[in-house]
Amino acid sequence: MKHLILSLVATVALLVTSPVQAKDKFVVDNVQEPSSLDPHRQWNPDSYTVYRNIYDNLVTRDISGVIVPQVAAAWTAISDTEVDFTLRNDITFHDGTALTAADVVFSVKRITDPKFKSPQLGQFSKITGAEATGPQSVRLTTNGPYPVLMAQLVKLSIVSKAYTESVGNETLNLTPMGSGPYKFVEWRKGVKVVLERNDNYWRGTPPFATVEFAAVPDAATRLADLRTGKADLIVGLNPDDALQLEGLSNVEVRSSPTERVGYFMMNTQAGPLADKRVRQAVSYAIDRQLIIDALLGGYSQVTNQLLTPAHFGYIEGLEWYGYDPQKAKTLLAEAGVGSGVEIELITSPRFDQRIIQAIQQQLSDVGITLNISMSDMSTFLGRRRAEPAGFGDTVFGRWSCACQDADGVLYAMFHSGSVWSKYVNPELDKYLEAGRSTLNNAKRIEAYTEAHRIIFEEAPSIPLYQAAAIYGANSALSWSPTTNEAVFLMDMGWNG
């Protein structure tokens, strides 16, 4: 009803077009304000969208997703557990001081210190040592071979040791100072963060004189901001929101597939889903393409593995069970559960309930009753990470490791030692461990090929789709969204 009325009003409003011109001030509407502007604390889109423009990272990914130099100009693995980095010598912080090895070492030690209480600790805790081997060279030591190191370092922003030590953590959070393309100007709590161009930036002149990141929680309001020209880029749209931008002049939808995978995970350790035929039946019962076309506006794509082409460990051409309700019924009969089997799904309002209801309907068509247990996010997460006995039967989610590596997805999801796994298979454990304990890419791919095979045969989780990120943008903005959902101002500009 809400959407119907909105679209009626929007149709009337279509008659009036808003003036959107290239301008010096660039405004981004985020959903919430940053939780923190300290890059070593929170890793969430509302925060890193802002602070990654204030700081440089040790390494980064280019538009095609390849890991490329940033602060580190080059690196070589000198053993299975040691990597030497050579840093650029032309980077200065916004206060004019040079960025040196001491700053990199300080940044690594800061984020890996348990007392610092960084939520990102787990992503860097394999790093056991960081030392400066020269004014512009650093050696990182890992606890065993760690093939995901470079992918994790994409997320490591470099803070100034001198500044952080002199002002303290709280001031660094509220008035960040980095070496990135934009300098911090002001954080009006709850309203916006204002940045200004760093004219001395080492990668060239940043595109906009000033940039504001506003916090606008309601998608309808973000759409209004874009249409009135108040905002130039808005994030966090769903396909219904995107529809409202169709046919408007001066604004348009931009989208990109992400590294998030929609999945339907089953508890293999208890209940009817302990029988793999029932799990396969569930997979045959779900019409993934229909869900994408009807509910996701065609923005997402079916995936036949729990990875996307953006992940290391993605294998081209894998198969998955197709949509075949008859086959599902046959398998259920073979498993001796027939119709009338009941399974529970745990969820929280943050997940797209329409998808869950669609799956519920499709399962009921083959005689499986899906009971939805809704709870608040932290109660849900408690059960999600519980032992299989306390988990329930199934869960729908969108997995993101923000590392684009099979280890961050498959190990966490299926290794018997992971709190997220509801599956125990020593053979799979062996391949998942092999995949994370060698730096040899060919051997890793071999291990993950086997892992994909077991996951397909045993079906502990069903890959549904590669999720898309949808943005609304001023048509004059030259920018294409990327798989890792980065909003790098340096990649943007005004057309013409």
Added chain:
Amino acid sequence: MFYFLFVRIVQAVFALFGVATLVFVIQHLSGDPVALMVPEGATAQDIAILREQFGFDRPIYIQFLEYLAGLLHGNLGTSYIQNIPVADIVTSRLGYTLQLSGAALAIALLVGLPIGIFAALNRGRWLEKPALALVLAAQSMPTFWSGILLILLFAVTLDWLPSSGAETFTSILLPAICLSGLTMATFARISRNAIVEELGKDYVRAAYARGQSRLSIVLRHVSRNAAVPMISIVALELANMLAGAVIVETVFAWPGLGLLAVQAIQANDFLVVQAIVLLGAGAYIVLNLAADLLYGLVDPRIKAIGG
């Protein structure tokens, strides 16, 4: 009078203690902020280390006593998520909430009271109908919907006012109008009913008999008597608004306490939620007390003594 005040203050302290305890327990029932803080794929060990560092692994009564001790020293703690003092976070938002509530209350009074008086004076006549229809509409329109309509009309279509945020003086107009709707309707209905009731009383007939005009009777005598029920309603409505106009603030991206509360609850940022709830409870208590004291001023027959 002083005894009355003393009793009320003791009651208030107990009420605040009760609120603090309740919120603390409810929040801890659903887990801790670490659960939401860590990324997907975090190991049991990562989670355990963070819980230990934040002190969530200790018995709940110790965490509670520590929290109470902090409160008694006027220390609301440091936000687990934002890592800055809770007092700073809440005060940075309080001003916005006061502005918005003040503006909405002013609009509600300036529109609601005249409508109430007008409807009361025209009771049963056709003139009353459009006034009551307006009241009904303001009362029944949900703010998430009327808010979007206001934005589409005044910001997108007419381009008169900003669509969101708190940047300029005009930014407050749309959220204040949206927030005032329900309160305005309440004021109009209560004042209409109170005036209608007073109009039937003997002193009104006596005033008519003395030859006073109807308007003068209403403004000089009736409105004063009808004000008594209005005072407590105004106090309650203002307290409601101060506790956070959650939906209106979300729709208009108005950075007040309501929006902050939603964000803090979603992230399980305990201490921020507790501070906002305590502030809301405190506002209720203080405004109710103010209303009780005002009764005595408006109507000397009501004595505050003895509660």
